[in-house]
Amino acid sequence: MTFRAVMVISLCVSVGLAGIFESGATDVFLEATRPDFQKIPLGVAGIQNIGGSDSLEGQIKLGGRIEEVLKADVRRSLVFSLVDLPSIGIKISNLGTGPDPVFKQAAEHGVSVIVWGKAGIKNGDKDPDVNMDGYVYDAGSDEVVGGKRYVGSTSVVRLMAHRFADELVFRYTGEPGIARTKIAYVSEQGSARELFVMDYDGYEPRQLTADGFLNLMPRWSPDRRFLVFTAYRNRNTQDIDMIELATGKRWTLVSLGGLNITPALSPDGNFMAFASSYEGNSELYRLDTRTKALQRLTVNASGDLSPSWSPSGRELAFTSDRSGGPQIFLMSGDGSNVRRLTFEEDYNAAPAWSPRGNWIAYVCRTPKKDYKLCLITPDGQKRVQLTAGPGVDDSPSWSPDGRHIVFSSTADGKSQLYMINADGKDLERITFTGTHNSAPTWSPAS
Amino acid sequence: MKKLQSTICLLLILGVVALGMSGCSKKAVQSGGDTQSSQQGMAKESDGAIRGGASPSFPDTSISGQDASSGLRGLDKSPSEERVGNGGNTLMAKADPGSAGRQMEEIRAEQSASTAAGLRDVFFAYDSFSISEEGRQALSRNAAWVKSNPSAQLKIEGHCDERGTSAYNLVLGEKRAKAARNYLVELGVAANRLSVVSYGKERPFCKEHAEACYAQNRRGHVVVKAGK
Numbered sequence: 001m002t003f004r005a006v007m008v009i010s011l012c013v014s015v016g017l018a019g020i021f022e023s024g025a026t027d028v029f030l031e032a033t034r035p036d037f038q039k040i041p042l043g044v045a046g047i048q049n050i051g052g053s054d055s056l057e058g059q060i061k062l063g064g065r066i067e068e069v070l071k072a073d074v075r076r077s078l079v080f081s082l083v084d085l086p087s088i089g090i091k092i093s094n095l096g097t098g099p100d101p102v103f104k105q106a107a108e109h110g111v112s113v114i115v116w117g118k119a120g121i122k123n124g125d126k127d128p129d130v131n132m133d134g135y136v137y138d139a140g141s142d143e144v145v146g147g148k149r150y151v152g153s154t155s156v157v158r159l160m161a162h163r164f165a166d167e168l169v170f171r172y173t174g175e176p177g178i179a180r181t182k183i184a185y186v187s188e189q190g191s192a193r194e195l196f197v198m199d200y201d202g203y204e205p206r207q208l209t210a211d212g213f214l215n216l217m218p219r220w221s222p223d224r225r226f227l228v229f230t231a232y233r234n235r236n237t238q239d240i241d242m243i244e245l246a247t248g249k250r251w252t253l254v255s256l257g258g259l260n261i262t263p264a265l266s267p268d269g270n271f272m273a274f275a276s277s278y279e280g281n282s283e284l285y286r287l288d289t290r291t292k293a294l295q296r297l298t299v300n301a302s303g304d305l306s307p308s309w310s311p312s313g314r315e316l317a318f319t320s321d322r323s324g325g326p327q328i329f330l331m332s333g334d335g336s337n338v339r340r341l342t343f344e345e346d347y348n349a350a351p352a353w354s355p356r357g358n359w360i361a362y363v364c365r366t367p368k369k370d371y372k373l374c375l376i377t378p379d380g381q382k383r384v385q386l387t388a389g390p391g392v393d394d395s396p397s398w399s400p401d402g403r404h405i406v407f408s409s410t411a412d413g414k415s416q417l418y419m420i421n422a423d424g425k426d427l428e429r430i431t432f433t434g435t436h437n438s439a440p441t442w443s444p445a446s
Numbered sequence: 447m448k449k450l451q452s453t454i455c456l457l458l459i460l461g462v463v464a465l466g467m468s469g470c471s472k473k474a475v476q477s478g479g480d481t482q483s484s485q486q487g488m489a490k491e492s493d494g495a496i497r498g499g500a501s502p503s504f505p506d507t508s509i510s511g512q513d514a515s516s517g518l519r520g521l522d523k524s525p526s527e528e529r530v531g532n533g534g535n536t537l538m539a540k541a542d543p544g545s546a547g548r549q550m551e552e553i554r555a556e557q558s559a560s561t562a563a564g565l566r567d568v569f570f571a572y573d574s575f576s577i578s579e580e581g582r583q584a585l586s587r588n589a590a591w592v593k594s595n596p597s598a599q600l601k602i603e604g605h606c607d608e609r610g611t612s613a614y615n616l617v618l619g620e621k622r623a624k625a626a627r628n629y630l631v632e633l634g635v636a637a638n639r640l641s642v643v644s645y646g647k648e649r650p651f652c653k654e655h656a657e658a659c660y661a662q663n664r665r666g667h668v669v670v671k672a673g674k
Contacts, residue, residue, distance in 0.1 A: 136521055146521025152530035160530050170518045193648055212546025214648050217613060221507035235549065236601065236643050251503065259620050259644055262613050269508035282617045289504040303617040319614060326614050350611040363611050371609060394611050410655065439612055446517060
């Protein structure tokens with residue numbers, strides 16, 4: 001990866017513009033990660049293997065595997081800073097269920113939380129259960145504040161680590177964490193493009209559609225049980241379909257004719273906004289998911305597309321080329337109070353409103369004609385270029401905690417998926433196989 | 447420089463004011479051309495909205511409607527055993543070999559019919575959907591063929607290069623396909639013999655990251671339509 005995050009703050013142009021049409025509704029929530037937010041130093045003392053002497057290959061590696069997943073989750077939480085205990089001279093050889101004498105020593109080095117655990121596979125069974133126990137020591141109260149005991153099949157080992165990581169985030173922030181979230185995306189299979197879902201860290205991909213043609217731009221339902229997406233029913237007709245993840249059951253929601261793209265469910269699930277060209281050119285519509293009433297939101301001879309709901313569900317950001325090249329606009333959920341948000345350069349598209357409300361991520365074309373990610377505040381006051389370097393970046397989608405963005409990029413040649421922190425740090429590639437992975441969309445938290 | 451900038455700012459403000467106003471009064475606006483009033487959009491309610499779909503059923507997807515079992519339970523000083531399920535992780539898509547096979551067959555049929563007819567594609571400049579002189583010549587040739595083959599239907603597929611967003615390229619691809627269709631209509635081809643579809647940047651002809659390849663992909667691909 002050659003691209004490095006840059007921060008380019010632009011002044012001028014849009015100052016105060018959006019404010020003129022502000023309806024008074026605020027969509028900015030308090031941030032847990034304020035600039036002065038101090039990460040909590042956390043050390044993972046180890047996940048020990050337990051079990052009989054007839055160790056299976058998997059059993060030997062089990063604790064290490066869980067520890068590796070847990071550490072990665074802790075690091076990505078951005079709530080904790082991961083402390084390497086051996087590097088500060090803390091060595092723990094035999095962990096029990098109570099606090100080890102060296103924990104106090106670690107606390108003196110500034111470590112606030114120490115977690116450890118044990119894991120084992122029940123031998124003998126054809127379909128053995130895995131057990132994992134995890135414990136949490138808090139330096140502030142100098143005690144083991146609690147633990148978890150998990151059991152499940154060998155296929156859920158990573159999930160146990162993810163659950164434990166989310167419990168840690170929940171304990172220290174009251175937020176659910178993102179370690180159990182999923183990312184839906186589109187993957188090229190031969191000449192077709194099919195929907196897939198994977199864990200947020202790129203593991204456990206599974207294929208959802210296999211119709212041999214095009215399935216594009218999925219979006220999650222608020223309850224994470226469904227995806228809505230554009231499906232080419234045949235090579236000539238495009239619909240918006242819904243699929244239930246647990247069953248694979250799939251049906252058509254919108255079949256109007258023309259181009260039907262970029263569906264997005266409102267945070268309360270009451271509306272689905274989408275773009276359709278069935279009345280001529282691409283316009284935005286809002287479908288009431290209960291009454292099935294269809295309301296047209298935009299009326300002009302240009303292309304309107306890519307609606308993204310504000311976290312309150314009161315407003316929409318969208319792409320429109322009514323002023324020439326595509327730009328980001330905002331409007332109320334009923335189509336009123338339209339105002340232009342972006343003014344830099346002549347190509348800005350694919351807006352994604354942060355679940356915290358404070359930023360809108362989008363694809364911006366730079367003066368060098370590169371397609372990169374930018375962030376802008378909904379009042380247009382502040383703009384930041386988040387990625388730089390070669391390749392086409394596309395389809396930004398926020399993690400539910402508002403701290404990360406997943407996107408596709410051709411920076412390494414083929415289109416693959418990456419995540420980056422909202423402050424431009426920790427760029428991480430998360431897909432490594434396949435000829436073309438695109439259109440990632442991050443699930444809500446559970 | 448500063449003065450120029452503030453002039454631009456002022457112009458943009460005026461532009462936004464105009465946009466805001468047109469947004470407010472949109473219900474009274476008839477856009478003309480090939481857009482229609484929002485009233486007609488509303489009329490879709492009565493025929494089950496979202497017409498033609500197999501089932502217009504829309505489940506409750508609100509968070510209150512979800513099953514709470516996946517939630518966190520907090521740390522416990524003497525934790526009881528929690529079974530971790532895989533949440534339907536076993537689901538794998540079943541390919542529909544019938545559908546995939548049918549698609550392949552139709553694509554082959556379209557391609558060979560189009561080659562036999564000598565149909566020509568239209569190529570576009572970066573960011574553009576306007577038809578060049580070369581494009582007009584290609585379309586004239588296609589128009590002559592379709593006029594002398596009165597039972598044939600033509601389909602124009604709009605394609606884009608990999609630059610830009612997936613979503614906007616679908617809109618741009620549709621604009622390209624419609625520009626080609628409109629020119630064929632100008633040449634006297636009946637509109638009901640022409641259909642358009644946009645593939646954006648999702649079905650590229652060429653996959654290299656170079657202008658020679660991009661130029662191949664910015665295309666209105668004209669084919670003899672087969673199947674539905």
